Amino acid sequence: MFVISNYKNSRDESKIQFLDTALQLKIYTIKQCKKIPKRLTFLIATDLSDTAKEILIEVKKGNSIYPTNTHEFQLRRDCFLKAYGYTSGLISLIDVVVELSCISGESIAEWMKLVKTEMNALKGILKSDKVRFKNFCDND
Numbered sequence: 001m002f003v004i005s006n007y008k009n010s011r012d013e014s015k016i017q018f019l020d021t022a023l024q025l026k027i028y029t030i031k032q033c034k035k036i037p038k039r040l041t042f043l044i045a046t047d048l049s050d051t052a053k054e055i056l057i058e059v060k061k062g063n064s065i066y067p068t069n070t071h072e073f074q075l076r077r078d079c080f081l082k083a084y085g086y087t088s089g090l091i092s093l094i095d096v097v098v099e100l101s102c103i104s105g106e107s108i109a110e111w112m113k114l115v116k117t118e119m120n121a122l123k124g125i126l127k128s129d130k131v132r133f134k135n136f137c138d139n140d
Helices: 017-033 038-063 070-098 106-133
Strands: none
Touching: 017 038, 017 070, 017 106, 038 070, 038 106, 070 106
8 A cells, every 4th residue: 555645745634733732832932931930820821731731622523522412512612612712711811811911922923823723623623613513603
């Protein structure tokens, strides 16, 4: 059996890239939280880590639901909407870190790049799910 591979730059983005990005976001958030002074651990670092955890959990939950009826479609959609909301919340928490000047600008830029990638992926999922499961979308 022969395996045909593509160059990395000619590959399309995976349909489940959002799962990998959510995991990367959680790991990167933990690494950045380790840089925050100990006196701020319970004031901001814990919130950052918990929010990144919720993003990962919600995308995993949403991805595990294969709708066969309207209720299951709504459950899936709710998970992805929650993940999107947590991602927006993470931006606000990162803004607090920026104001406290705990982390370098390069790290913040990388962090925000991951957040933006995840948000765009989640928007794409919500949009494609509407088309994919249009028979479950009554009046959306």
